[in-house]
Amino acid sequence: MKTNATVSKQTLRRLPVYLHYLNFIKNDAANISATGIAEFFDINDVQVRKDLAVVSGSGRPKTGYVVAELIAQIEEFLGSRTETDAILVGAGNLGRALMSYNGFAEYGISISAAFDKSDGVCGTTVNGKPVLPYDGIEEYCAHNDIQMGIITVPVGEAQSVCDRLTGCGVRAVWNFAPTILRVAPGVLVENENLASSLAILSRHLREGESGGEKN
Amino acid sequence: MKTNATVSKQTLRRLPVYLHYLNFIKNDAANISATGIAEFFDINDVQVRKDLAVVSGSGRPKTGYVVAELIAQIEEFLGSRTETDAILVGAGNLGRALMSYNGFAEYGISISAAFDKSDGVCGTTVNGKPVLPYDGIEEYCAHNDIQMGIITVPVGEAQSVCDRLTGCGVRAVWNFAPTILRVAPGVLVENENLASSLAILSRHLREGESGGEKN
Numbered sequence: 098m099k100t101n102a103t104v105s106k107q108t109l110r111r112l113p114v115y116l117h118y119l120n121f122i123k124n125d126a127a128n129i130s131a132t133g134i135a136e137f138f139d140i141n142d143v144q145v146r147k148d149l150a151v152v153s154g155s156g157r158p159k160t161g162y163v164v165a166e167l168i169a170q171i172e173e174f175l176g177s178r179t180e181t182d183a184i185l186v187g188a189g190n191l192g193r194a195l196m197s198y199n200g201f202a203e204y205g206i207s208i209s210a211a212f213d214k215s216d217g218v219c220g221t222t223v224n225g226k227p228v229l230p231y232d233g234i235e236e237y238c239a240h241n242d243i244q245m246g247i248i249t250v251p252v253g254e255a256q257s258v259c260d261r262l263t264g265c266g267v268r269a270v271w272n273f274a275p276t277i278l279r280v281a282p283g284v285l286v287e288n289e290n291l292a293s294s295l296a297i298l299s300r301h302l303r304e305g306e307s308g309g310e311k312n
Numbered sequence: 313m314k315t316n317a318t319v320s321k322q323t324l325r326r327l328p329v330y331l332h333y334l335n336f337i338k339n340d341a342a343n344i345s346a347t348g349i350a351e352f353f354d355i356n357d358v359q360v361r362k363d364l365a366v367v368s369g370s371g372r373p374k375t376g377y378v379v380a381e382l383i384a385q386i387e388e389f390l391g392s393r394t395e396t397d398a399i400l401v402g403a404g405n406l407g408r409a410l411m412s413y414n415g416f417a418e419y420g421i422s423i424s425a426a427f428d429k430s431d432g433v434c435g436t437t438v439n440g441k442p443v444l445p446y447d448g449i450e451e452y453c454a455h456n457d458i459q460m461g462i463i464t465v466p467v468g469e470a471q472s473v474c475d476r477l478t479g480c481g482v483r484a485v486w487n488f489a490p491t492i493l494r495v496a497p498g499v500l501v502e503n504e505n506l507a508s509s510l511a512i513l514s515r516h517l518r519e520g521e522s523g524g525e526k527n
Contacts (some may be wrong), residue, residue, distance in 0.1 A: 193440035194405035269513040292328035298484040
């Protein structure tokens with residue numbers, strides 16, 4: 098496993114998707130070929146082989162990959178032996194939804210605390226994690242060596258929150274606010290563009306009405 | 313504007329992202345070139361030109377596109393003159409976050425009701441929208457011609473909820489459960505893969521530690 102090699106963002110984006118598929122078929126299939134995976138997702142099988150080469154040897158001729166082995170290999174690759182603590186800013190419904198979700202541990206990420214500027218939620222806990230006032234962000238980050246921040250505040254506040262987090266040493270930002278964030282080199286922003294999915298679904302319904310459809 | 317033409321999923325995915333960028337620069341720039349947009353997102357400018365050709369004429373030599381015009385054209389393309397009502401199943405924190413968000417109207421989508429199997433939340437409203445018991449799904453869909461469903465239930469319930477929705481005539485499914493859903497031809501499932509973003513962020517932090525990094 099090439100733990101120290103650089104891996105493209107697109108490969109990293111696809112590996113969790115393959116993992117969902119492998120978990121989906123594991124009770125019905127002991128083996129799967131790269132071609133089988135490629136056909137399911139309607140992508141090129143050369144691409145699938147390249148992606149899987151990052152975590153596994155190549156599949157065997159005729160039988161392909163052993164599903165259970167491939168699942169374990171992808172999980173090991175995506176998981177981290179050392180867990181990273183993240184903080185979340187903006188404990189509204191979306192923020193609380195993310196705090197309530199325990200599946201992030203698979204990726205070596207744990208939300209350890211949230212921050213909100215509303216007195217109404219500060220002092221409460223969500224899924225055992227405290228919601229704290231904005232004032233405490235700097236001290237918390239310094240004491241806990243926080244490197245990842247999750248931004249679930251409204252658009253107008255997102256940039257100032259982002260500046261504050263990166264000022265505290267955060268180098269990876271997961272941004273749910275539908276806006277562009279400026280960051281210094283070395284900081285990675287991953288934007289969750291819910292709007293892109295909606296555009297596709299909305300268009301599918303309208304194209305269905307007029308007949309045409311294209312993948 | 314090619315309202316009846318087929319447009320690729322990838323173009324549909326990028327248009328809302330361009331829109332965020334254009335709104336971000338509109339106070340500082342009257343014009344923008346395809347090359348300028350391409351450089352910001354680190355993608356090919358030929359691709360940007362092709363994407364924008366779906367909603368606009370080509371940019372003018374030297375000056376490019378008028379930012380305000382391009383914003384209006386993308387908004388008109390992504391929006392729908394006829395609003396589509398969607399229902400949401402699973403009114404937990406994530407479901408309620410989506411119900412609370414009013415930005416979906418830009419894409420011609422309105423969540424009109426949610427359904428949940430827990431007595432505790434049924435009968436409540438979120439952002440003025442009712443949370444109703446599972447029993448009522450079929451009747452509600454039939455009476456309101458519902459074509460889009462949003463699934464925010466746990467993994468184990470996602471397929472049965474999906475079957476129930478498509479059985480009611482739903483043709484577009486926005487799936488937040490981290491699993492693969494089987495649907496009949498003609499039904500589009502758009503999976504919101506939060507795990508893919510996490511994989512990228514987590515890897516960025518680990519690559520930073522070992523030195524290497526690749527975009």
